[in-house]
Amino acid sequence: MDSLKLLCHRITHWEYWPFWLIYYPMAPVWLYYSIKARSLFFFNAANPSMRNGGMAMISKMEIYNMIPAEFIPQTLFFDKDVAPGKALERVLDHGIGFPFIAKPDIGMKAFGVEKIHDKDEFQKYANWTPSHFLVQDLIPYQKEVGIFYVRKPGENRGKITGVVSKEFLAITGDGESTMLELIKKNPRSHLQLKVLERKFGAQLQNVLAKGEEFILVPYGSHTRGAKFVDISHKINTELVQTIDEVCSQMEGFYYGRLDVLYNTFEELCEGKNFSIIEVNGAGGEATHIYDPKHSLIWAWIEVARHWGMLCEISIANKKAGHTYLSFKDGRAMLKQTGALQAQLRF
Numbered sequence: 001m002d003s004l005k006l007l008c009h010r011i012t013h014w015e016y017w018p019f020w021l022i023y024y025p026m027a028p029v030w031l032y033y034s035i036k037a038r039s040l041f042f043f044n045a046a047n048p049s050m051r052n053g054g055m056a057m058i059s060k061m062e063i064y065n066m067i068p069a070e071f072i073p074q075t076l077f078f079d080k081d082v083a084p085g086k087a088l089e090r091v092l093d094h095g096i097g098f099p100f101i102a103k104p105d106i107g108m109k110a111f112g113v114e115k116i117h118d119k120d121e122f123q124k125y126a127n128w129t130p131s132h133f134l135v136q137d138l139i140p141y142q143k144e145v146g147i148f149y150v151r152k153p154g155e156n157r158g159k160i161t162g163v164v165s166k167e168f169l170a171i172t173g174d175g176e177s178t179m180l181e182l183i184k185k186n187p188r189s190h191l192q193l194k195v196l197e198r199k200f201g202a203q204l205q206n207v208l209a210k211g212e213e214f215i216l217v218p219y220g221s222h223t224r225g226a227k228f229v230d231i232s233h234k235i236n237t238e239l240v241q242t243i244d245e246v247c248s249q250m251e252g253f254y255y256g257r258l259d260v261l262y263n264t265f266e267e268l269c270e271g272k273n274f275s276i277i278e279v280n281g282a283g284g285e286a287t288h289i290y291d292p293k294h295s296l297i298w299a300w301i302e303v304a305r306h307w308g309m310l311c312e313i314s315i316a317n318k319k320a321g322h323t324y325l326s327f328k329d330g331r332a333m334l335k336q337t338g339a340l341q342a343q344l345r346f
Contacts, residue, residue, distance in 0.1 A: 009187040014296045015222070016191060022296070029304050033311040037318070041325035041333075043282035045317040046310055049252025052325065053314070054281010056337040059105050060134060063279050066250045071276050073137040077105065080133065084126035088119060091135050105132040108283075108341060110221030130343040139275045141261040144168075144220035145231070145268075146287045147239075148257045149247050150309050153316040158244050158254075160235050161306065164288035166220030167227040173208025180204040189216060192225040220259065222290050230291035238269040245271065250279075254313045257284035282310060 010016045034040045044053040049066060051058040061077045076094060078087050091100065102125050103113040112129065115138070116122045126133075144166040151158025169189055171182040183189040183196060183204070196216055197204065208214055217224045247253055257280045263273035286306045289299035318324060325333065 006187060006190055010191065013187075013292065014299075015228075015290045015292060022299070023303075026300060026303060029300075029307060033307055037311050037315050037324070039324040040327065041330035042314040042318070043310060044325040044330075045314040045322040046255045047253050047281040048317055048322045049250070050281045052282070052333055054256055054279075055283040055333070056108070057106055057333055057340070058281070059132075060103070060107065060278070061105055063281075064134075066253065067276060067279065068246065068249050071246055071274075073101075073139050073275055073277065075137075076135045078126075078133050078135065080129055080131050082126065084123040087126055087135075088122055091122075096135060096137050100138050101136040102129075103134050103136070104129065105134055106340060107131075108337070109223040110219050111223075111341065113219055113221070115218055131340070136277075139261045139277065141263050141273065141275065143263070143265075144259065144261050144277075145265075146220070146228075146257050146259050147243055148284070148286050148288070148306070149243055149255075150306075150313070151244075151247065151254050152313060153254060153320060156248075157240075158247060160240050160243060161309070162230070162232045162286050162288040162302070163235055163239075164291070165229040165231045167229065168215050168220065169217040169225030169227075170213055170215045171208070173210055173212040173214070175210035176207065178205050178207055179214065182208070183216070188225055188227060192217070195224070222287065227292070228287055228290040230288040230294065232288055234265065236269060242269060242271040246276065253279070253281070254317070255284075255310055256281040257287065 014022065030040075034042060043055050046053040050063065054063075061075065064072055064075050074094065074096060076091060076096070078090075099115050099117045101113065102116050102122070104111070107113070112131075112133075114121075114125055116125060116135075146164045146166065147160055148162040149158055150161050169192060171179060171186070171189060173182070177185075179200070183193060189196070217226065220226045222228055243258065246258070257278075258276055259278040259280070260268065261275050261277055262268040267273045286302055289302050314324070
């Protein structure tokens with residue numbers, strides 16, 4: 001696909017637009033809820049147990065400590081200045097073997113999340129990381145969903161407001177084309193080409209056998225090429241009960257998205273064979289909006305619906321004694337977030 005066609009595809013498919021272009025037109029909606037809550041940074045009260053309500057700049061380790069251990073992978077925290085050799089020794093002593101996952105302790109949009117296959121890759125990662133980082137057991141399940149959960153303060157049970165299935169970025173061989181040629185045939189993978197070239201290098205000249213699937217990015221991140229499919233129609237009583245059982249044990253958590261790896265959807269609904277890999281608080285997007293079948297207008301309406309729930313929960317928690325962020329602290333958080341994002345992109 002040539003550059004002009006790729007550019008046209010990106011322009012005509014809003015899911016590829018930059019974050020600011022999607023959300024800036026919604027500024028009047030945020031202003032409305034800010035006036036209603038009497039604060040631009042009302043979200044701080046949405047999840048009182050999370051720093052900044054889970055909007056940004058929160059330690060992932062702090063969140064993992066909120067979740068019952070049986071629902072998460074084994075996770076180790078490392079200081080950014082740790083010696084790679086000592087860090088790897090600790091990883092192996094805890095029974096975590098290659099491959100495993102390394103990720104920034106404070107991160108966003110899966111930037112800096114990598115699958116580590118050997119000692120050299122780990123040393124490179126530990127030397128590169130600009131922040132404290134985590135190492136996690138590799139979860140064996142191959143399917144991922146994002147589940148948006150909301151519970152009003154004072155209510156015993158919450159609800160699921162959206163579910164998105166995540167298809168990892170992959171290519172399928174035809175026995176003739178190189179991996180690079182296959183990547184360029186699909187706009188979704190072609191838009192990730194620069195990152196993929198840095199990651200795979202000369203390997204992209206390999207030819208895959210006919211029908212052979214190769215996963216390019218093994219994470220369900222939209223910014224890293226995953227396709228999001230809205231499966232909210234699959235929400236059922238069993239699934240709500242399973243997710244509610246987890247979230248009700250997380251003190252002070254009322255609003256956010258759980259990213260979950262699982263074996264089968266039926267088992268997930270039954271509360272079997274799944275693992276939570278991320279919990280995003282007030283900053284969590286209702287990512288089912290990114291299904292290519294949805295229009296931008298539909299997405300804006302859905303975002304506004306969720307912001308309304310976020311505002312309602314924040315106001316209720318404010319009345320219960322929890323606080324909003326001051327304007328000064330809110331601006332500082334936004335500045336820190338921008339700086340961190342710049343560091344993590346590579």
